[in-house]
Amino acid sequence: MSQNPELELAVHQAVASVDDPEYPGVSIVDLGLLEAIEIDENGTIAIGLVPTFSGCPALAVIADDVTEAVEAVPGVLDVAVTWLTSPAWTVERISHDARQQLAAEFTVAVELGRRAPECPRCGAPTVEQSLFGPSRCRSVHRCSSCQETVEVMRS
Amino acid sequence: MSILSPAAREVIIAFADDEHLMGQQHTEWIGVAPFLEEDLAFASIGQDELGHAALLFEVIVGSDDAPIDAIAFFRDADDWRSCTLVECTLQDWGDTLVRHWLYDAAEELRWQLFADSSVQALADLAVRAESEERFHRRHADALLDALLTVDDAAGRLQSALGRLLPMALAMFEGVDGETDAVAEGVISAPFASCAEAWKQRVTDRFGAQDWASIAAEPSANRTTRHGDFASMLDRIREVLDLDRSAVW
Numbered sequence: 001m002s003q004n005p006e007l008e009l010a011v012h013q014a015v016a017s018v019d020d021p022e023y024p025g026v027s028i029v030d031l032g033l034l035e036a037i038e039i040d041e042n043g044t045i046a047i048g049l050v051p052t053f054s055g056c057p058a059l060a061v062i063a064d065d066v067t068e069a070v071e072a073v074p075g076v077l078d079v080a081v082t083w084l085t086s087p088a089w090t091v092e093r094i095s096h097d098a099r100q101q102l103a104a105e106f107t108v109a110v111e112l113g114r115r116a117p118e119c120p121r122c123g124a125p126t127v128e129q130s131l132f133g134p135s136r137c138r139s140v141h142r143c144s145s146c147q148e149t150v151e152v153m154r155s
Numbered sequence: 156m157s158i159l160s161p162a163a164r165e166v167i168i169a170f171a172d173d174e175h176l177m178g179q180q181h182t183e184w185i186g187v188a189p190f191l192e193e194d195l196a197f198a199s200i201g202q203d204e205l206g207h208a209a210l211l212f213e214v215i216v217g218s219d220d221a222p223i224d225a226i227a228f229f230r231d232a233d234d235w236r237s238c239t240l241v242e243c244t245l246q247d248w249g250d251t252l253v254r255h256w257l258y259d260a261a262e263e264l265r266w267q268l269f270a271d272s273s274v275q276a277l278a279d280l281a282v283r284a285e286s287e288e289r290f291h292r293r294h295a296d297a298l299l300d301a302l303l304t305v306d307d308a309a310g311r312l313q314s315a316l317g318r319l320l321p322m323a324l325a326m327f328e329g330v331d332g333e334t335d336a337v338a339e340g341v342i343s344a345p346f347a348s349c350a351e352a353w354k355q356r357v358t359d360r361f362g363a364q365d366w367a368s369i370a371a372e373p374s375a376n377r378t379t380r381h382g383d384f385a386s387m388l389d390r391i392r393e394v395l396d397l398d399r400s401a402v403w
């Protein structure tokens with residue numbers, strides 16, 4: 001914890017207010033992108049984020065959104081957002097709430113461990129159709145029961 | 156960003172240039188690959204390789220966009236250290252699939268050379284890259300598993316292999332100063348030390364090869380460019396040449 005827990009909390013909330021551009025309403029913090037917040041005595045904020053994949057084209061948009069949100073926090077003088085190379089992002093970093101939200105609102109499942117991801121509609125196991133999907137972090141599956149097409153986040 | 160020796164820079168640039176061009180080559184199949192899943196796959200795999208290239212350049216010049224653009228797009232052809240395998244433009248998707256497999260089989264071994272690098276950013280990157288690369292190999296292997304059991308496809312892939320192996324072997328050619336980079340601990344061994352393990356993978360995948368009769372196309376320590384390089388670079392710079400300040 002920093003010397004200024006109120007400011008740190010406010011900064012954390014500002015970062016958490018930023019949604020993933022692919023999933024409006026889903027916070028980047030819930031997706032596990034926030035790794036570190038450092039505040040120096042002058043009120044300069046360093047934010048370390050973890051990219052889902054190193055070539056993700058949304059990184060610049062997310063960094064701009066985070067900078068804008070944190071700059072709006074009273075007492076913040078300067079913000080530097082850095083994409084960290086380490087640790088590597090994994091789907092285990094996605095919160096339980098975000099998994100529920102992805103399933104309910106986007107028909108997106110999360111592949112945890114070796115178990116076949118469950119269909120967000122009916123709960124049956126899904127079968128992979130294409131290793132690569134509409135973005136780098138998603139493959140395309142089909143439900144073995146209701147035949148719904150399901151996008152699956154994996155790492 | 157750390158202070159790097161000229162030898163370390165050369166080794167990193169060679170890898171970054173390979174990743175950059177491999178990524179660009181893959182992305183040129185978007186919309187023209189034989190089926191939709193391949194459009195998506197080559198888009199995603201190309202995106203990863205471009206991401207790795209950007210991160211490798213970042214180790215050299217830092218994370219600001221302008222110096223990365225300068226080193227990635229505006230060097231003279233003589234200053235590139237890419238290999239001909241990634242410089243040549245392939246017109247055939249079968250050739251492209253075989254190149255994808257040959258390159259990624261070598262890339263896995265190449266990242267392992269950086270796993271204990273004295274440059275921490277490279278060691279970190281080696282871990283991150285491997286978590287992405289295994290998808291690339293799974294993709295290439297899944298297609299080859301299917302296609303190599305069909306006579307017509309297998310014949311075409313084997314002849315693609317025959318055309319590509321001389322260039323693929325040249326991939327292992329080092330850059331000037333590579334032995335210094337090894338001495339500094341930037342890489343654990345020269346890239347050429349991976350060639351035998353890679354040949355074994357090729358043999359396991361495609362069958363026995365008469366390696367003694369396949370000569371690597373010489374590239375004078377990666378200082379000469381393939382005939383397709385200039386037009387490739389023109390395509391890469393098409394937008395920036397219209398407007399140097401273009402962003403998207």
